[in-house]
Amino acid sequence: MGSIANHAYSRYTYRAFFTRNLKLFNTNMKTLLFSFAGLSVKDKSAKEAIKYFNRAGAQVIAQDVDTKIKRTSGIAYREMTLTFADSQVVTIRIKESGDIFQVLVNKKLVPIKNQDDHVQAIAEIVGLLEAGRGKFQNKLALALAKIPAGIRTSAPRMEVVLDQKITALTEAIAAINEVIALARAA
Template structure:
């Protein structure tokens, strides 16, 4: 698969995104989206850019790439992922894929437990429909009572 060393200046182009997508697809992971943040960031005197990779199963990898082109930090689904093979990017990528595979069941289970938040702009019609139906039921019951009284008075 070749050694993946990023050129910091060229990260804004599609080359890095395509190389990452090819590598992960070759490792059996389906990449849905790759985004390279063009903003240069600094933390503890380390200058870096971030690359976000989203996979078909919903997992997300965030790679922090230094000016030298090395990946110095990896976040898997928002949590730090320590890598043993920091000097060998291909081995580091294999570690990332293994971590994704190992945590896939737990990640999917956590996704099923999250509840969808209904936006406040969406209004539910059920309470209004219920009150309309109750009013209609009450008027029908009154009409039935009137009909019964009419029948009794005719008899």
Template sequence: MAEKNLVFDFFNLSNKDAAIKKASRYFLRAGATVASVDVLPTVKRLAGVEYREVQFGFADSQTVLVGVTATGDVGQVKLNSKALPIKAQDDHVAAISEIVGAMDRGRKRFQAALTRVKVALPPSIRTAAPKIEQELRERIAVVDEAIEGAKQRVVVLEAQVAQAA
């Protein structure tokens, strides 16, 4: 009989952990493609319980954050930074199916929220617009000076014509 529960190695937790690889396979079987797995190096403490976080990133940009306790059990699951209560806590395969179901149900809302997020361009990306604008302003100033010079010349010529007549 296949093992249904995953036991994580809390003290040697890495991307190469057997439980993380199994979890990735279970996610794939449930219909979610795991694009990345990150093990956060810090140990956190919540209500006196120490835990480490494993983040699964999926092809549709959704993330699942799993809090692994010191005993190797899953203590907390967050889907897109929101706590997700799991009904099948004793059967990790069923729990992963639950998580994938929640991802499928919230996918449309999540994608809509992603489209509303405004991303600022990094300062290293620059456009030529300010330089072009400055150059055009300089050209306009030169043309305005030429027009003023021509108007003054017209006034002088009109005065000469008036004196000659």
């Protein structure tokens, strides 16, 4: 067969050769969970990922797998989006090799140490979700509590009215103290 460098192999032939002889190149193969070609909502690997997330304590309530292959920085990937019970969203970008390319937690890109060991990567993602849960919930609460610009509150007017009541009461107290002082003097 000769060496790969001496022949002009097509992309398919090179990929087939590499996958057949993967043990020659990488003897410490880690746990791979995703298959790039068959990745879908009903795929076994997606169901396994959800099972691992649930075991780690992050309940997945919705999942979506994008059917389109996207490219960034010359790397082809597919996206799997998971929505959790606390409204946090994780988007996992999976390369053609089945490794995790990037992870977005609540639309923010976060680094993952174990990109090729998916069980450890899921544990790492769950840790990030738990660490950022309080901040995310506060952000949601602020987003819900914003008052539209057209609505005005009566707080500034009430402050003026309360200040006027305070001055009126202090004047009344001063007047009563004068009456008491005159009554004691007489």
